Amino acid sequence: MTPEARSPAGSLRTGVAQAVLSEIALLLENLAATGQAGAIDLRSLPLTEADRAELEEHLGRGEVEARLAVVGASEVWETAYAGVWWIRHLGAEGEIASETIAVTRVPEILMTHPADVEAAAARLQELIMLRRESAIGEETGNG
């Protein structure tokens, strides 16, 4: 009995990381050839912590890292392989709520949704109007 086997977290390398790497390679070739994005849901795979660490180690870190504060924290980074992104969403207690490898030029979660742009434009106009009204009020008060 190895101590590793006792641990529910599992520090054994099961070989899943290698399989995931091969799948990423296929998705990346497809992205390069056709521009079609792909993704792998890591949470659906029986990854041990050692497997996850192995995968992270092989993929490394690239040029972009982002921290999101969207209903809890999220971490997104481009790996050392351009177009391969690691997206980790955290839950209330900091646990991993979902974890995806996205093979794409830019992960969708980083892009601003058109509806949010529209809402932001309206809010900014509202702020400008408020500032203007406030400035007029001050001028009138001073006068």
Added chain:
Amino acid sequence: MAEEQTLGELLARYGISRRALLKYATYIASLMALPPAASTAMAEALAKARRQSVIWLSFQECTGCTESLTRSFNPTLENLIFNLISLDYHHTLQAASGTAAEAARLTAMKENAGKYLLVVDGSVSLAENGAYSTIAGITNLQMLKETAEGALAVISVGTCAAFGGIPHAKPNPTGAVPVSEVITDKPIINISGCPPIAEAMAGTLAYLIAFGKPPELDHLNRPKAFFGESIHDRCYRRPFYERGMFAKSFDDEGARQGWCLYELGCKGPVTYNACATLKWNGGVSFPIQSGHACLGCSEPNFWDKGGFYRPLSTATGTSGAWIGGAALAGAAVGAASAAMLRARKKSSTGEK
């Protein structure tokens, strides 16, 4: 009440961005083992959907199901579900009481006729015309029938509503039955468990709201995404089972080493639920990880199966299934459990 605004518009009013909705959809898609690409479609569908009216009726129950769904109440990813629904009636959670509470139920039924979701926790008493359990002067039986009439679908949360549960256990003095024995003309989704896992309830609701149809269900009408695999299939102690390494008592060396709890009565091999993968309390642990065998609480008749600490290899009482005196090791046990699973799949709910 259900609103005319779309959820996207409503969430924007609360300062919740579409990015948040996409993150939520990614979380739900991952929970339900949908393809990663489904999260975008789900986020767009949720944004376009109307806030779903939900009427929640609590009958012969302990409030554990409500506790499970509402326990963590921070504005987090896990409970964004509360922004997607309009909980129009829930007599434990709502501020109104008495006549005002019942008026809220009747108004929701009228305004959203044919469109509201009916969630039920607790079993329904039939004995003495349902007199054992009443709310606002009417029996649970009467309230269920009149509220289900205009419902789009019924979601039975918890083992009591799904299969009768503890009130249904022998000798069942109140004549408790599951919702499905009373309502036979509406789609029914069972989310069993005592209590059910919050993510299973939230995920099923989110799927229904986004896609307007139930997710794929198993033979007991449970979403396959959460009930498609047994606890045993996904248990981290499974390697010990395969090697025939079993704890013989709760404090022996095997138990300390984290060996399989099969001989201590674990019902994991015949219990379908997501405890071993989603776990409890924000993914901290689940009963087997905490050193206790699975009680099989998401299965019909779990209370009457001959004892929580009796191994599955002995008679299981109600089902009549018997796994003979095979040595509790390796392949023999595997074959026996497989036989039991086959028997289970052939059986109906068995809640008569």
